[in-house]
Amino acid sequence: MLERDVFYIAGYDPRSYRHYYALFKKELNLYDDSLKINISKNNEKFPFWEILTPRVKTCYTFLAWNDLVRKNWTQNIQNSFKDAFNLFRIYIITGLFIKFGKESIYQLITGFYPFFYVLFSLLFSFVLGFFVFIVVKIYAFWFFALILGILALVLINQILFKFGKKLAVFWITRICVFCAKWHRIKQGAFDKRLEEFAQSIFNALKAHQNVKNYELILLSHSVGTILCIEVLARVLFLCKENNLDFSQFKILTLGECIPLVSYQKKSLEFRKKLEFISKFDLKWYDYTSIIDGACFPQVDFFTTSGIKEGFRPKFYSPKFHTLYEKEHYKKIKKDKYKAHFLYLMSSEIKGQYDFFDFVVGEKILEEKIN
Missing domain, CATH: 3.40.50 (Rossmann fold)
Known part of the structure; x- marks a missing residue:
């Protein structure tokens, strides 16, 4: 045997x-x-x-x-965005992404899309929040419009964060930062x-x-x-x-x-x-x-x-x-x-x-x- x-x-x-x-x-x-x-x-x-x-x-x-x-695992939205920033700092600013691209274009694409997803999420949230503020401000007091704008920004961020988890965006970012x-x-x-x-x-x-x-x-x-x-x-x-x-x-x-x-x-x-x-x-x-x-x-x-x-x-x-x-x-x-x-x-x-x-x-x- x-x-x-x-x-x-x-x-x-x-x-x-x-x-x-x-x-x-x-x-x-x-x-x-x-x-x-x-x-x-x-x-x-x-x-x-x-x-x-x-x-x-x-x-x-x-x-x-x-x-x-588990001691190094990040799941909340703040830490996930922090991981995306670290990915940008470690892999993109240093130019290390060029070496990854030469060896594996697939890994380069995978490593890039979480950062751009987070960047898009933040920009889209701010734009939508500002749009809500401008529209509501026409019909209501500016302070009330500001609160609704901030709520819209937070809500969209949360929705995009949950969607990003389903796409394994933050899982990939987490791995890249941990390895670095x-x-x-x-x-x-x-x-x-x-x-x-x-x-x-x-x-x-x-x-x-x-x-x-x-x-x-x-x-x-x-x-x-x-x-x-x-x-x-x-x-x-x-x-x-x-x-x-x-x-x-x-x-x-x-x-x-x-x-x-x-x-x-x-x-x-x-x-x-x-x-x-x-x-x-x-x-x-x-x-x-x-x-x-x-x-x-x-x-x-x-x-x-x-x-x-x-x-x-x-x-x-x-x-x-x-x-x-x-x-x-x-x-x-x-x-x-x-x-x-x-x-x-x-x-x-x-x-x-x-x-x-x-x-x-x-x-x-x-x-x-x-």
């Missing part, structure tokens, strides 16, 4: 493992409703669930950091959590050194791929320091947005970790799609971040257009939020990209991809 450990790092999301367990279970049932899944209720530091097939036992561990996300500040934010609690992630993975590798039919997959999605770099560097350092074989260690990155950190001028330490990782020969597979506006499709984030030599992951497209019926795919393309999570879902049509085959299938990862 093949034994497999999957350590999953989610994106910048305040939702707990319960949300991801529910998503995993739902999509797994769509993939194959005969598979058994059990969630752990013991005292392990990180929650995990087991998937059993006649030939494979998969332990899927959720490396939780959503509690730390990663070099500072990760100090303290984040660093401690990353060490715990790395130690858990290292311990699993060490415990299975003499198990031939075994693999460990470090799986990450979205902003989780940035944490993946931090964790991977730590695991490889521990393996090197302890002369531990890591040939059974595989990496799977989905919808990566690593350049949001690695392109920042102040991310010197992060780039050093990329350089350190590049010295190891790894089984690393990276999947990104052009319909996912929050990723960098098929961008070699090692080379473009200034790492000139060494190992490179294998970059692929999941080719989502081949995995769904034509009409359904058209709807998915319009739903940017769903498109970003499509990597973790079961498809309608079997294709080269098959998430559940990767994590619960009978073959080892490299045999399914190569």
Whole structure:
């Protein structure tokens, strides 16, 4: 029987493992409703669930950091507008957007439209508020007209804010700002959590050194791929320091947005970790799609971040257009939020990209991809 450990790092999301367990279970049932899944209720530091097939036992561990996300999560209108201003200050004024545009026009468009949405919202609100003030002032006392004008401005702002949330405008802005500040934010609690992630993975590798039919997959999605770099560097350092074989260690990155950190001028330490990782020969597979506006499709984030030599992951497209019926795919393309999570879902049509085959299938990862 093949034994497999999957350590999953989610994106910048305040939702707990319960949300991801529910998503995993739902999509797994769509993939194959005969598979058994059990969630752990013991005292392990990180929650995990087991998937059993006649030939494979998969332990899927959720490396939780959503509690730390909640402390940095902004949802009110004032903080969302502040994030949009920071996006303008960090990416546009500095000219960093030019580099993003050269590497991925899709990411540039995605990063720009939240700022312009907020700018349009403010301008439209002020114009409408002023219009209400002018009209009411003709028929009523100016003070009363001023109050109605201000109320109109606030109301329109609130409506556009709620509409923007549905369009994932502030979710994208939040991600961009968080990544730009990663070099500072990760100090303290984040660093401690990353060490715990790395130690858990290292311990699993060490415990299975003499198990031939075994693999460990470090799986990450979205902003989780940035944490993946931090964790991977730590695991490889521990393996090197302890002369531990890591040939059974595989990496799977989905919808990566690593350049949001690695392109920042102040991310010197992060780039050093990329350089350190590049010295190891790894089984690393990276999947990104052009319909996912929050990723960098098929961008070699090692080379473009200034790492000139060494190992490179294998970059692929999941080719989502081949995995769904034509009409359904058209709807998915319009739903940017769903498109970003499509990597973790079961498809309608079997294709080269098959998430559940990767994590619960009978073959080892490299045999399914190569």
